[in-house]
Amino acid sequence: MNDYYLEVGTSDYKEELSQAVHDLYHKDGLPIEISEVCREPNYLVSFIYANLKEKNVRNELTVKIVQYYIAHALGSVVLQGWEERYIRKKLKNDYNMFGSEMDEAYPKVAGYLNDQAETGFLRLRNRILVKSILEFLNDHQRIDLEGFMNFRSGQYKRELKKQIARAVNVYALQQEHESFVRLLKRFFESQRDNKNTMHMVINHKDEVAFYDDKHSVLINSGAESEDHPISVLLKRSPNHLIVHVAAEKQSGIAQIVQEVFGDKMTYCRGCSLCKEN
Helix, strand or coil: CCCCCEEEEECEEEEEEEHHHHHHCCCCCCCCCEEEECCCCEEEEEEEEECCCCCCHHHHHHHHHHHHHHHHHHHHHHHHHHHHHHHHHHHHHHHHHCCCHHHHHHHHHHHHHHHCCCCCCCHHHHHHHHHHHHHHHHCCCEHHHHHHHHHHCCHHHHHHHHHHHHHHHHHHHHHHHHHHHHHHHHHHHHCCCCEEEEEEEECCCEEEEECCCCCCCCEEEEECCCCCCHHHHHCCHHHHEEEEEHHHHHHCCCHHHHHHHHHHHEECCCCCCCCCC
């Protein structure tokens, strides 16, 4: 056999590897010949570096370039196939998630892990994984995906485990927040007799003041006030809430209030209260 070759085998990720091979095959200019052998339960792919016969600097450089593409292809197999099983296993074993709880948690945890714009976690995992694969390919001409992930991917798995812990923490906080919002919703929906309208103004110092429908001050929850805006709303239980000026830009109290009140809350686009605050 040609000295310049590489074999990749898997039993659990045949579809993902087949797709990765298909993508590689259609990359223009890669000097490789690809053959696939499927003997259940195993799937073996051979990459032969075409026209490379002698060991020299130029050929070695060509091999490094091709290995780079193959390593990224194998990385995609792991990210698209192997990771789901591993994440589900961790959620089950480390966080005691089963059944419907697992079904609800997994998409949100995985979504957080793969939200490149929000966390950058995906790029970091991929970089660590591809580096480990390339280091392995430097000394080996055959790689078994399951064996590699079990015994040669320690740094990648440590990073993924750390990211899973962060994602689960974010998920737990989201669950607490959603539970809190549902509780507030049930309370306000039970106050059907209230027909009053209130105005909530958040100034540029994030201080909150409440006014009645005649723009008279009800409560000024400034820096020295002991009344939290949610407490005020619980006591007053308005049927309609109008939020003014900077409130629309807030990510805290205004967001919670909007989730609770829904279409019973509106933003003012400019009035005397807005100008005063």
